[in-house]
Amino acid sequence: MDEKLITQLGDELHEALTARRTVEPLTNRHPDITIDDAYRVQQQMISRRLSGGARVVGKKIGVTSRAVMNMLGVGQPDFGYVLDDMIYGEGQSIPMASLIQPRAEGEIAFILKKDLMGPGVTNAAVLAATEGVMACFEIVDSRIHDWKVKIQDTVADNASCGVMVLGDRLVDPRKVDLNTCGMVIEKNGEVIATGAGAATMGSPVSAVAWLANTLGRLGIGLRAGEVVLSGSLAALLPVGAGDNLRATVGGIGDCCVRFV
Numbered sequence: 001m002d003e004k005l006i007t008q009l010g011d012e013l014h015e016a017l018t019a020r021r022t023v024e025p026l027t028n029r030h031p032d033i034t035i036d037d038a039y040r041v042q043q044q045m046i047s048r049r050l051s052g053g054a055r056v057v058g059k060k061i062g063v064t065s066r067a068v069m070n071m072l073g074v075g076q077p078d079f080g081y082v083l084d085d086m087i088y089g090e091g092q093s094i095p096m097a098s099l100i101q102p103r104a105e106g107e108i109a110f111i112l113k114k115d116l117m118g119p120g121v122t123n124a125a126v127l128a129a130t131e132g133v134m135a136c137f138e139i140v141d142s143r144i145h146d147w148k149v150k151i152q153d154t155v156a157d158n159a160s161c162g163v164m165v166l167g168d169r170l171v172d173p174r175k176v177d178l179n180t181c182g183m184v185i186e187k188n189g190e191v192i193a194t195g196a197g198a199a200t201m202g203s204p205v206s207a208v209a210w211l212a213n214t215l216g217r218l219g220i221g222l223r224a225g226e227v228v229l230s231g232s233l234a235a236l237l238p239v240g241a242g243d244n245l246r247a248t249v250g251g252i253g254d255c256c257v258r259f260v
Helices: 003-019 035-051 066-072 123-129 151-156 204-216
Strands: 056-062 078-083 087-089 103-112 130-140 163-166 182-187 190-196 227-232 244-249 253-259
Touching: 003 035, 003 151, 035 078, 035 151, 056 204, 078 151, 078 204, 103 182, 103 204, 103 244, 123 130, 123 204, 130 227, 130 244, 163 227, 163 253, 204 227
Parallel strands: 056 227, 087 163, 130 253
Antiparallel strands: 056 078, 103 130, 103 227, 130 163, 182 190, 182 244, 244 253
């Protein structure tokens, strides 16, 4: 795919984000688009965000469950960038008007105290580089019409990243079993989903190691101070105005958000 088309598609997705609208799937219009092409489109979309004053403050991992991999016909996760204007604090309200077609994922976020640069990053290295972990919600949001995405569509669209909500408790990752810790998600006071750390690539730590090594091959590092979202521990949940969500992760804590 030539650079002119890459730029055009990245600009289109950026404009869709700004206007809060959707576009037809890229894979319908350009069936020959590859995953590498899609990451180049993503870079153009992110460059437009950065030129507008946003800053990269972290990374996110998507497509970490086997069910979603099978749905998209791929054998590996994807990644996107977390920008400073995407982050909400514990208990804050998110205006529905700022989103398009949001869904919520309960996750574990890693806050780094040291750089991680792959390849060769191990799970032990991830733990040594992590200041702490916390419960979080990622509110995924697609600029692709009706979520009719293939892997190239979601990659190009910054891994369908919308916004995220970070909990207010930071826990030493060596003091909790991140593989077996359970998550319970409540919506308007009713339990609607459960999950465990192993739901994301067998372990959230393995997911972060995968990300560090994948980015390292591209010459990109995970940096001290960045937040890394390690992937959903339960099914995606549709949300609407008036909804209140709480995610509780055993040994880590809670994260709450409401939509207005």
